[in-house]
Amino acid sequence: MNWYILSTRPYKRDLFLKYLAQSISEKKLQELIPLMITPQDAVYQDMVLVQLKNFQEARSYLQQIEYFQRLEPKPISPEQVRRMSGDSDFV
Numbered sequence: 001m002n003w004y005i006l007s008t009r010p011y012k013r014d015l016f017l018k019y020l021a022q023s024i025s026e027k028k029l030q031e032l033i034p035l036m037i038t039p040q041d042a043v044y045q046d047m048v049l050v051q052l053k054n055f056q057e058a059r060s061y062l063q064q065i066e067y068f069q070r071l072e073p074k075p076i077s078p079e080q081v082r083r084m085s086g087d088s089d090f091v
Helices: 013-027 055-062 078-085
Strands: 002-008 035-037 047-052 068-071
Touching (some): 002 055, 013 047, 013 055, 047 055
């Protein structure tokens, strides 16, 4: 599984995450979207790191969630996940 950067509309990340969690629960998407990380640094205030099993399938679900803006098509490295999450033990 790979990690991707997802962008939300400005200042709507918390609402997006609420709707995303609701969608994952209702549509049983835990296997498709197993993990999400919200970077703590203010530079990343409108971004979420998501781990996806299948990019194309997950993207179709993510685009339907309110406040979704963009899902970067290129996966990011474990080192980038560690740096953005602020957790040196992660991944």
